[in-house]
Structure formats: structure tokens, C-alpha cells
Amino acid sequence: MEIITAVRGFKDIIPPETDKWRHIEETAYRVFGAFGFREIRVPLLEKTELFCRGIGETTDIVEKEMYTFFDRGEESLTLRPEATASVIRAYLEHTIHAAETVTRLFTIGPMFRRERPQKGRYRQFHQIDAEILGPDDPRTDAELILMLIHFLDKLGLAKLNLEINSLGCAKCRPAFREAIVSFLGGRVEELCGDCQRRLGTNPLRVFDCKVDKCGEIISRAPRLMDFICQDCRDHFEKVQGCLSLFEVPYRLNAKMVRGLDYYTRTTFEVTTEFLGAQNAVVGGGRYDHLVRDLGGPDIPGIGFAIGFERLASLIPDRDQDVSRGPLLFIAALGEKAGERAFMLCNRLRMKGIHVEMDYAGRSLKSQMKRADRLKCAYALILGEREIEENSALLRNMHESAQEEVCLDDLEEIIKKLAR
Numbered sequence: 424m425e426i427i428t429a430v431r432g433f434k435d436i437i438p439p440e441t442d443k444w445r446h447i448e449e450t451a452y453r454v455f456g457a458f459g460f461r462e463i464r465v466p467l468l469e470k471t472e473l474f475c476r477g478i479g480e481t482t483d484i485v486e487k488e489m490y491t492f493f494d495r496g497e498e499s500l501t502l503r504p505e506a507t508a509s510v511i512r513a514y515l516e517h518t519i520h521a522a523e524t525v526t527r528l529f530t531i532g533p534m535f536r537r538e539r540p541q542k543g544r545y546r547q548f549h550q551i552d553a554e555i556l557g558p559d560d561p562r563t564d565a566e567l568i569l570m571l572i573h574f575l576d577k578l579g580l581a582k583l584n585l586e587i588n589s590l591g592c593a594k595c596r597p598a599f600r601e602a603i604v605s606f607l608g609g610r611v612e613e614l615c616g617d618c619q620r621r622l623g624t625n626p627l628r629v630f631d632c633k634v635d636k637c638g639e640i641i642s643r644a645p646r647l648m649d650f651i652c653q654d655c656r657d658h659f660e661k662v663q664g665c666l667s668l669f670e671v672p673y674r675l676n677a678k679m680v681r682g683l684d685y686y687t688r689t690t691f692e693v694t695t696e697f698l699g700a701q702n703a704v705v706g707g708g709r710y711d712h713l714v715r716d717l718g719g720p721d722i723p724g725i726g727f728a729i730g731f732e733r734l735a736s737l738i739p740d741r742d743q744d745v746s747r748g749p750l751l752f753i754a755a756l757g758e759k760a761g762e763r764a765f766m767l768c769n770r771l772r773m774k775g776i777h778v779e780m781d782y783a784g785r786s787l788k789s790q791m792k793r794a795d796r797l798k799c800a801y802a803l804i805l806g807e808r809e810i811e812e813n814s815a816l817l818r819n820m821h822e823s824a825q826e827e828v829c830l831d832d833l834e835e836i837i838k839k840l841a842r
């Protein structure tokens with residue numbers, strides 16, 4: 424019979440890759456915790472309307488990439504394509520905003536987008552998502568970016584590129600939109616079909632187009648930066664000033680519009696040449712109207728999401744083996760020794776010590792081979808004779824030295840070795 428394989432674009436994460444993932448998660452918990460972030464866990468499934476309203480009806484995500492279905496014909500539901508909308512839904516539903524003026528939340532988990540699978544792009548992928556709700560002070564933007572860079576640095580990824588831009592606000596965006604529409608209006612014939620449509624629905628999205636011809640036209644288009652109002656300009660300058668205080672290197676990228684509609688003012692991406700076409704590891708920005716657009720009060724926000732798979736692929740393999748082998752392998756010979764080994768093995772495990780043994784009754788040689796393969800630090804050799812003498816041989820696998828130990832003292836000896 425043929426085996427059943429995973430769905431295209433859905434990937435298993437298996438050991439030792441999971442060790443690397445845990446290392447990344449633990450680093451995130453530590454770093455984010457010091458910056459005042461607390462964890463939130465939200466469902467994978469939401470009402471479709473949340474993403475239509477949050478991300479924008481005319482974005483690629485909502486138009487083409489969502490896993491949407493009718494739940495037994497009753498209600499349209501969607502597997503979350505991102506976390507921001509869900510975090511804000513929960514923030515409003517639990518009136519977290521009433522209890523505090525600044526809320527810092529993060530969440531780690533799977534997201535779903537029906538994109539064409541390729542290296543670095545999956546249909547189920549994971550994000551580390553962080554959001555700050557409440558303040559619109561530019562120091563908040565800088566603090567969030569600083570935390571992100573510090574986190575990447577802690578993972579040994581200091582050489583990534585940070586690109587920042589400002590997308591202006593509701594006051595300055597209409598003038599830019601007009602300028603874009605009139606610039607592109609004169610070149611409609613040259614644009615791809617999608618962009619011709621976008622021109623009428625959401626002209627900013629033309630900046631996202633991956634078609635070469637459209638990219639070339641856009642490279643000559645007016646720049647949003649030339650249209651932003653004085654308030655937005657001051658805000659952006661302060662963000663940059665704060666980043667410079669911490670000597671965070673960045674590059675201005677006036678062409679970056681991000682693929683979701685909710686952004687205002689500061690936006691940013693972390694990219695790298697090492698990922699080929701899928702070069703964005705992190706995307707984020709300010710969204711000062713999203714909370715209101717989702718039915719809440721006028722509360723500004725800013726956040727980012729790190730692509731977990733892309734991040735993990737940048738961490739060198741030699742760092743992968745963050746977990747060590749078991750402390751002890753118990754090689755038992757004969758039935759009585761096997762019984763004693765079974766007791767000992769599981770008693771030590773319950774004390775939090777990683778111990779392995781073999782139930783197959785193999786030869787001493789093959790049991791020792793297994794201890795070696797598992798990279799055990801010690802092996803305990805327990806035979807019938809040893810049981811009778813209430814003793815065992817404890818072998819240091821790295822130094823190939825061994826000593827006889829009394830079985831009554833064994834738990835204490837092993838516990839000492841585990842310290």
C-alpha cells in the first residue's frame with residue numbers, strides 16, 4: 424500500500440529541526456519578555472469578514488490566497504493568513520484596552536496562504552508576531568524595531584538588511600493616490616491585467632506587482648515620501664533619530680508599500696540575499712486605523728511578523744544541535760538485570776534525567792553501539808553477576824574509562840552527574 428503524504432505546501436518540522444525551532448522560541452520568549460511583551464494565543468480559524476476588513480478586500484491575500492470555506496453551509500470561515508487581525512479582535516473582544524494604555528502582545532504559530540509553493544514559501548508557514556497597541560510615539564516604533572534587531576542578533580543574525588519607509592496617514596495618502604493614478608493612467612496599456620484592475624481598486628498595490636514590466640514602470644513613479652505631511656515627516660524623522668541612537672543600521676526604501684492595506688506611517692522589512700526570491704524574513708509597520716476599522720476605539724498600533732521557516736533556514740546547521748544526547752544508557756544483560764534497568768531508567772527519567780535503554784535483549788556490543796550512536800555521556804552495564812553483587816559498571820563514554828559502582832548509590836551518583 425502507498426503511504427499517505429502531507430498536503431502540498433504543508434511541511435513537517437522534524438528533529439533535529441525542532442531543536443532549532445525551540446531554541447528560536449525560547450530566545451523570543453526571553454528577549455520579548457524583557458521588552459514587556461506577554462504571550463497571547465488566538466484561534467487558527469476566524470470569521471472571514473475579519474480578514475476582509477482588516478487586511479483589505481483588494482489585497483492579494485484576501486483576493487487569492489485565503490483558505491475559506493462555509494462551515495456546514497452556515498458561516499464563512501477562514502484559516503488565518505496572518506495574526507495581526509486576530510490579535511486585535513481578541514484585544515477588543517476582551518476589552519484589554521480598557522485595562523491598560525499600552526499593550527504589548529506576541530504570538531507564535533501557523534498561518535495559511537494558498538500561494539504557489541517554492542523554497543521559502545509554504546501554504547502553512549509559521550510566524551513570530553509582535554504587536555504594540557496604544558502609543559503612537561515614534562519611540563514606540565524605534566523600540567519595536569530595536570527589539571527585533573536585538574532578537575536577530577541574539578540568534579547570531581547580525582548581517583541582515585533593515586529597510587524602512589513611511590506610508591503617510593489618511594491626511595496625506597489621497598494626494599499620493601491621485602498622483603499615482605494620473606501617472607499610471609497614462610501607461611495603462613503597458614501594465615499587466617492585474618495592475619490595470621488594481622488601478623481602479625487599489626493603486627498602491629501596483630507597487631507590489633512581481634511582473635517585470637510593471638516593476639520598471641513603478642521605478643519611475645512618484646514617491647510617497649514626497650507627499651507625506653509635516654506631522655508624518657516629523658514622526659518618521661524621530662523614528663530614524665532613535666534608531667541612530669542605538670546605531671541600528673537601516674536603509675530607506677521609498678518603494679516599500681507592504682502587501683496588507685492596514686499600514687500607515689512607519690513600515691519596515693528585514694531582508695537577506697541568502698533566501699533568493701523570497702528575501703523578506705520580517706515585515707511590519709504601524710497601523711493607526713486598524714483597531715477603529717475593526718469596530719474598536721481610535722487606538723494606534725504597530726507590529727511585525729517574522730517568517731519562522733525563513734528565519735530558521737538562516738541559522739547555520741552547526742548551531743542546530745542545541746540539544747545534547749541522553750546522560751545515560753543502561754545496557755542490561757539477562758532478565759533480572761533487564762527488570763532492574765527498567766525500574767532505574769524510568770525512576771531517573773521521573774527525576775528529569777534523560778536515560779535510555781534497550782528492551783530487545785541485544786548483545787552488550789550492540790547495546791554499547793546504540794549508546795554511542797545516541798551520543799550518551801555515560802553507559803551503565805548491568806549483568807546477572809553485577810545484580811548478584813549489587814554493583815554495576817559505569818562507563819564514561821567520552822573518556823572510555825569505567826568504574827564499579829554500588830547499585831544502592833547509583834541514583835545519587837547519576838543525579839550528581841546530571842548537575
Ligand code: HAM
Binds near residue numbers: 504544550704726729
Ligand atoms: P507579511 O509581510 O505578510 O506581514 O508576513 C511577514 C513574514 O511572514 C514575511 O516577511 C515572511 O517571512 C513570512 N511569510 C509570509 N508568507 C509566507 C509564506 N507563504 N511562506 C513562508 N513564509 C511566509 C504580516 O503578516 C503582518 N501581519 C505583519 C505585521 C504584524 N504587521 C504589523 N503587525
